[in-house]
Amino acid sequence: MDAPARILQWGFIQISVPNLIVIGLMIAIFVLALVVPFPRHHGEDTDR
Amino acid sequence: MSARADANVDRSWTGALARWTDRKLPADRLFPDRQPAYVGSWVYVFGVCTIAALMIVVASGVILSFFGPQWWHVSPQGRFFNSLHFWSVQLFFAFMVLHLWGQYFMASWRDGRAPTWMVGVTIFAISIVTAFTGYVAQQNLDSQWIALNAKDAINSTGAGAFFNVLNFGQMYGLHVMMLPIFVITLVAVHVLMVRIKGVVKPIDFEETH
Numbered sequence: 001m002d003a004p005a006r007i008l009q010w011g012f013i014q015i016s017v018p019n020l021i022v023i024g025l026m027i028a029i030f031v032l033a034l035v036v037p038f039p040r041h042h043g044e045d046t047d048r
Numbered sequence: 049m050s051a052r053a054d055a056n057v058d059r060s061w062t063g064a065l066a067r068w069t070d071r072k073l074p075a076d077r078l079f080p081d082r083q084p085a086y087v088g089s090w091v092y093v094f095g096v097c098t099i100a101a102l103m104i105v106v107a108s109g110v111i112l113s114f115f116g117p118q119w120w121h122v123s124p125q126g127r128f129f130n131s132l133h134f135w136s137v138q139l140f141f142a143f144m145v146l147h148l149w150g151q152y153f154m155a156s157w158r159d160g161r162a163p164t165w166m167v168g169v170t171i172f173a174i175s176i177v178t179a180f181t182g183y184v185a186q187q188n189l190d191s192q193w194i195a196l197n198a199k200d201a202i203n204s205t206g207a208g209a210f211f212n213v214l215n216f217g218q219m220y221g222l223h224v225m226m227l228p229i230f231v232i233t234l235v236a237v238h239v240l241m242v243r244i245k246g247v248v249k250p251i252d253f254e255e256t257h
Contacts, residue, residue: 022142030146033090040088
């Protein structure tokens with residue numbers, strides 16, 4: 001933990017591995033939030 | 049309304065505020081127990097996750113400010129709350145950005161909600177400054193290194209004349225007092241604006257209903 005992070009580079013794009021992991025996790029959570037069904041109480045009518 | 053009834057209207061600012069609140073934010077809109085069906089998605093959870101993280105940030109920050117730098121750097125309890133403060137800030141920003149993505153892709157500034165969006169943008173901007181002042185107020189080599197490098201960037205903008213990142217007292221004061229007041233107040237305003245207008249309808253809602 002107490003060492004400089006590894007840096008990835010493609011041309012002018014440069015990002016540390018920890019930052020890339022965090023961004024990847026956030027995108028994964030966002031996609032899951034879109035596709036995972038939201039729990040509903042049985043017989044609930046939420047439309048108004 | 050007759051002239052006589054009009055004369056009985058309370059013209060004080062508290063009376064005007066009471067009428068405005070009754071009209072814009074009645075109790076069932078301020079504390080709704082039902083939401084439209086389209087709100088049943090995990091995307092709508094990110095906003096409240098951001099607020100939950102903010103509550104932990106504020107609570108752990110209050111404890112840190114009570115005991116001070118020696119405590120948060122040396123004692124096991126202090127280091128625990130130091131880490132709790134740091135990681136809850138990471139979650140605060142992660143959930144805020146997820147909330148931003150969700151609102152961006154559903155274009156939630158529609159139907160008169162642009163002010164709500166702009167308040168959110170302002171909260172994001174102030175949060176970045178709040179986090180930055182926190183990084184330079186840690187009282188360790190890390191904070192000195194960040195402040196020493198940041199001063200050149202800040203000075204190049206001309207803001208260094210009144211925002212001195214090497215001045216611990218100023219950075220700490222901003223971090224624990226003024227900036228949190230701005231963030232918490234604007235979050236409250238943001239939530240009230242969402243309550244007044246309600247959650248934005250999906251883009252294709254009118255076509256499909």
